[in-house]
Amino acid sequence: MKAIIYRDNGAPDVLRLVERDLPEPGPGELRVRVAVSGVNPTDWQARSGNAHPKQFPEVTPHLDGAGTIDAVGEGIDRSRVGERVWLFMAAAGRPTGTAAEFTVVPAELAVPLPDEAGFDVGASLGVPALTAHRALTVAEDGPRRLRPGALDGKVVLAAGGAGAVGHAVIQLARWAGATVVSTVSGPEKARLATAAGAHHVVNYREGDPAAEIRAFAPGGVDIVAEVALGANLALDLAVLRTRGTISTYANDGGAPVDLNVLQNMVLNTRLQFLVLYTAGPEARAAAVEDVAAAVRDGALPVGEEHGLPLVRFPLDRTADAHRAVEGGTVGKVLVDVTS
Incomplete structure (x- = not known):
């Protein structure tokens, strides 16, 4: 699979497009084929080293994204395979975020995304x-x-x-x-x-x-x-x-x-x-439930007509996506992972 990685903190130029083996979900985890990855200020801050020192030898960035579950690990209901989901905190304390064709996350970080909500909406939720x-x-x-x-x-x-x-x-x-x-x-x-x-x-x-x-x-x-x-x-x-x-x-x-x-x-x-x-698991769980309910009600649309222009980049231009966020681009910066 294709993935964006960095091995050293620094400017956007440290981001590289590489080929990696398809990850396998462990117990309590699932694998998502990522359609769209969302970029937040915390992503470039982590890459630059401003937020905290790099924790892993190699990091695939981005906390948020949306896609489709394509495999599950032990203990996860197999009926979730094929489910459309939005992801949050994918790279928090883990080396693999959503800037890749596939990512593996704990099951609770993949939230069902209604059919009427596009992947752009899903990738814009999260943080x-x-x-x-x-x-x-x-x-x-x-x-x-x-x-x-x-x-x-x-x-x-x-x-x-x-x-x-x-x-x-x-x-x-x-x-x-x-x-x-x-x-x-x-x-x-x-x-x-x-x-x-x-x-x-x-x-x-x-x-x-x-x-x-x-x-x-x-x-x-x-x-x-x-x-x-x-x-x-x-x-x-x-x-x-x-x-x-x-x-x-x-x-x-x-x-x-x-x-x-x-x-x-x-x-x-x-x-x-x-x-x-550091909001705590109870506050985050409540937020996820309520945000999911708002999405089901159609209350969180994105796009310029809804007040949040979408600024898009392909996966191989993830560095440019980071530059856009660092530069204060108005709107939501997204990386299209699945073309």
Whole structure:
């Protein structure tokens, strides 16, 4: 089979296309013929060595993907062979991710994908959708699970609604009944956030964004899903309601976080940092179940018309796919594995 590998951390040029033997699933595992592999910032960070040192002599990257189960190991129901699935955390603590024609994963990391949902949808879930679920379920007085109606009466602010996680926050929050506000940097990203389902979109570079958000949410925002905490914290606190939650999953731009302790004490702010790897098995399992339900309801479509442009590369150009993600390409970067 064809696979992308790297043996040393470094720039995208360390990625190589090679031939490898077909992997065999062990007990509790299954093998998936990968159709589409999703690329996330954490993938290039792992390749570069920024996230953590390389754990294995040779690594096939990418956590997320979608395809069809073609073999199962001992203890797995053989009726799963032929099942369409989406994959998450495939390369977490393992040397073989989804940037290959076949990959082997523990069975619980392969989630059934409805026939009406394409492989592009499946490959775009994983890290973005599960992170978005976590961001929406950590509020002190909010739900721990998402379903239609779970966020009725709540106001959610999706910072950076044109990004992959922000896009999933908008879609999941709207599916769960929230009023969704999104902040963006310009008209094109405003169009994408609106297409994703945001009720209100605010350009944070113009006018008085806090006043504009307060006009939509006079009682304040319940949950902020934050992608650039250092840059946006002042705005977040200006619109957050008392006992509101800021769920931060990134600090894009790297601006330092200047925390006014007294201001946050008075607000009783909950500042929740999150990353999928250490969220814990119960939180991840709940997120998988709820995201799967949202997919079945057709609530997580992708593509430009749904607010998330797809930027595609063939397997032999995976290095270019990494460059696109590192360069801040707007949309979801996908690698077409099965042509």
